[in-house]
Amino acid sequence: MIDFLRGKVVHFETEYVVLDVRDIGYRVFTPNPYAFARSEEPIMMYIHHHVREDAIQLFGFATREEQAMFRKLLDVSGIGPRVALGVLAGGKPEVVAAAIQSENLTFLTKLPGIGKKTAQRMVLDLKDKLGAVDDRWMAATSMQLTMEAAPVASEANAAWAGAKEALGGLGYREAELDKAWNAMKDNLTGSETTDVLMKKALQQLFQG
Structure with a gap:
């Protein structure tokens, strides 16, 4: 069974990345493809090799945890x-x-x-x-x-500031990003990282 892969991300979608490992492209489903997609250097992904009767899938993670x-x-x-x-x-x-x-x-x-x-x-x-x-x-x-909504919003806003800046660097307009934020902000827990908010925003943007 595959435990980890080391290679370069050559393609990514909303649910997976394609990892080039010695000229073989592995499709790996991951919680946040965009966290890996920003890397121009080879990365290591910890793998869960999932086998079913009708499919063999790879799920990848940044950490052992x-x-x-x-x-x-x-x-x-x-x-x-x-x-x-x-x-x-x-x-x-x-x-x-x-x-x-x-x-x-x-x-x-x-x-x-x-x-x-x-x-x-x-x-x-x-x-x-x-x-x-x-x-x-x-x-x-x-x-x-017991916490009030304000602390949750405060934490989410802090993470969103980093996500918005990164997405702006990818070419998205501020109006598009504000629309995505308004659509998702009420469903946040306050524990989301910048990378998670990037993924959620991109899902909103892809939905139109």
């Missing part, structure tokens, strides 16, 4: 590779782990593809299978139960 969390999510009843990928697109592994351990269903149900029943299964199936989580992440996710 993402790879490990992806595999744990696949152990949850009702969560397949695409949903697990969406979860990691919506939150860092340590944040997702902290939300599970603190049984923060409010946070979990804001992740892409996760409804209340699935969030409950995540807690039931994974709470005792995750390692120790830094107290700061536990505190951050616990605050989601």
Whole structure:
């Protein structure tokens, strides 16, 4: 089974990148293709090699932590590779782990593809299978139960400033970016990184 690949990104779409490894192009689905696409140098991607009766797919991650969390999510009843990928697109592994351990269903149900029943299964199936989580992440996710909308907006705005600047460098106009931001900002948790917001904005832009 493939554990990692090292190569150069030669093409990317909203869900995957094509990684050139010694003149062989591997299509690798990843939580945020745009994070890899900006690199002009060879990169390493940690791989989950997923085999089904009707397909063989590669899922790639920037860190071992993402790879490990992806595999744990696949152990949850009702969560397949695409949903697990969406979860990691919506939150860092340590944040997702902290939300599970603190049984923060409010946070979990804001992740892409996760409804209340699935969030409950995540807690039931994974709470005792995750390692120790830094107290700061536990505190951050616990605050989601009581925090006002303003702090969430503040954190999201800070990450969006970096995302907007990067997207502007790709040629998108400010009016287009503001429209995308207005369409997605009310559905944010406040934990999204700049890279995640770039992906969400690009999805909005592609939808028109």
